[in-house]
Amino acid sequence: MDEEGLAEISARYIRFADTEARGRSPLYEELARAVAGNREALGFLSTLPDLKQQPNLLLAAVRHLFGTPAGWTEFRQALQTNPDAIRSLMLERSTQTNEPGRCATLLPVLARLPQPLALIEVGTSAGLCLMPDLYGYDYGRKVIRAPAMALEPPVFRCLASETTPLPTTLPQVVWRAGLDLRPIDASDDSQVAWLETLVWPEQTARLANLRAALKIAATVKPRVVKGDLRGSDLVQLCNEAPNDATLVIFHTAVLDYVSDLGDREAFAEQAMRLSPYWVSNEFPRVFPSIATRAGTSWPPGRFLLSANGSPVAWTDPHGASLEWIADEAWAIGGGLPSLARDAIRSQFHLCSFATACVLNSRQAPFGLATGRLNEGTARWAREDRIRSREPQLSASRLRCKPACRSSEPGEFSETHKLEIDHD
Numbered sequence: 001m002d003e004e005g006l007a008e009i010s011a012r013y014i015r016f017a018d019t020e021a022r023g024r025s026p027l028y029e030e031l032a033r034a035v036a037g038n039r040e041a042l043g044f045l046s047t048l049p050d051l052k053q054q055p056n057l058l059l060a061a062v063r064h065l066f067g068t069p070a071g072w073t074e075f076r077q078a079l080q081t082n083p084d085a086i087r088s089l090m091l092e093r094s095t096q097t098n099e100p101g102r103c104a105t106l107l108p109v110l111a112r113l114p115q116p117l118a119l120i121e122v123g124t125s126a127g128l129c130l131m132p133d134l135y136g137y138d139y140g141r142k143v144i145r146a147p148a149m150a151l152e153p154p155v156f157r158c159l160a161s162e163t164t165p166l167p168t169t170l171p172q173v174v175w176r177a178g179l180d181l182r183p184i185d186a187s188d189d190s191q192v193a194w195l196e197t198l199v200w201p202e203q204t205a206r207l208a209n210l211r212a213a214l215k216i217a218a219t220v221k222p223r224v225v226k227g228d229l230r231g232s233d234l235v236q237l238c239n240e241a242p243n244d245a246t247l248v249i250f251h252t253a254v255l256d257y258v259s260d261l262g263d264r265e266a267f268a269e270q271a272m273r274l275s276p277y278w279v280s281n282e283f284p285r286v287f288p289s290i291a292t293r294a295g296t297s298w299p300p301g302r303f304l305l306s307a308n309g310s311p312v313a314w315t316d317p318h319g320a321s322l323e324w325i326a327d328e329a330w331a332i333g334g335g336l337p338s339l340a341r342d343a344i345r346s347q348f349h350l351c352s353f354a355t356a357c358v359l360n361s362r363q364a365p366f367g368l369a370t371g372r373l374n375e376g377t378a379r380w381a382r383e384d385r386i387r388s389r390e391p392q393l394s395a396s397r398l399r400c401k402p403a404c405r406s407s408e409p410g411e412f413s414e415t416h417k418l419e420i421d422h423d
């Protein structure tokens with residue numbers, strides 16, 4: 001590999017040290033910086049495919065084989081003397097870190113959707129994030145207890161910003177299923193050992209919570225199907241979801257593994273077509289068109305939580321904190337008359353990628369609902385379309401008026417006012 005290639009790997013490790021490990025794992029920060037400055041280690045990494053050069057994967061592979069090193073000297077020695085064993089483990093495994101603590105950042109969104117829920121998680125690993133209703137949460141100013149069960153549930157601590165609409169109860173999940181290229185079996189000791197190694201050193205509370213969640217998964221056995229989030233596997237799962245629950249397709253820390261932006265956007269479009277709610281919790285670079293709507297400066301090392309393409313919160317990648325950025329009006333169902341709410345849900349069915357549907361119940365005190373639609377939706381969101389999909393909305397009850405248009409670089413939006421006369 002040429003100098004430029006080595007410099008790229010080095011920059012990746014520096015970025016990991018600066019934005020991911022700093023403040024979370026002093027050992028990983030030290031090791032990542034040392035790798036970034038060591039030609040031998042960079043040379044070793046350059047023999048691996050791009051996806052396998054990940055800092056998390058190298059650091060976990062060395063710890064899995066040789067235990068947690070005291071520091072760089074021990075780490076380098078392991079790498080120098082056992083490159084083949086480390087390489088083959090890195091090729092065999094992947095970073096399937098399953099972090100159930102991410103449920104703490106998903107919960108404020110999930111709890112606001114019309115209940116009960118049918119959850120589909122793509123890139124689910126062992127399915128631990130598919131059980132947000134079975135854990136406890138401590139948001140400091142509010143604690144939500146896990147349901148009573150024989151097993152000791154994990155309690156996830158999450159520092160939530162003042163404006164975060166914290167849930168008062170757990171969501172009601174009546175159906176759940178996950179999809180993963182390589183599902184992990186929570187009752188298989190060797191797979192569980194790898195998941196445990198993926199938890200960073202020093203993070204003992206995280207490890208204890210992971211173990212508690214794994215025990216629940218070994219009992220509940222959330223259904224995890226082997227398949228690719230791109231294509232027909234997801235369609236198949238959606239078809240199996242019950243009709244009398246709100247279907248939600250969600251993912252956390254997954255779409256970064258889909259290297260092509262076009263593929264990621266195609267997935268997003270499909271998720272929006274298949275389900276009324278699509279919730280994404282990913283690094284902002286994953287969906288730049290959503291992230292630019294959250295502002296121009298993205299907080300380093302944060303995921304962007306979005307719902308139906310609309311930015312909702314900046315989140316800690318392991319679920320330790322949450323900064324709510326959505327308009328306070330992001331209040332689906334909050335006091336809207338049910339007919340208006342149904343119509344809004346029908347809009348979601350019609351939405352395409354990057355749709356922002358901002359509802360404000362205060363703007364709709366008399367049963368009027370306003371939705372902001374993007375270009376794709378605008379094409380579909382004509383009265384006749386909505387009526388043909390929602391025959392119970394009679395002509396006299398529903399008006400869909402173009403309100404205003406705006407064009408920003410790379411994005412078009414058209415605001416429609418959807419008015420429904422309330423009985």
Ligand SMILES: C[S@@+](CC[C@H](N)C(=O)[O-])C[C@H]1O[C@@H](n2cnc3c(N)ncnc32)[C@H](O)[C@@H]1O
Nearest residue numbers: 096097098099123125180181182228229252257
């Ligand atoms: C970092 S893990 C995240 C697991 C879980 N979502 C969480 O937040 O704890 C990423 C997972 O995505 C899966 N994955 C990556 N690309 C995928 C694809 N194209 N289709 C399905 N799963 C995929 C991987 O196998 C892995 O289990």
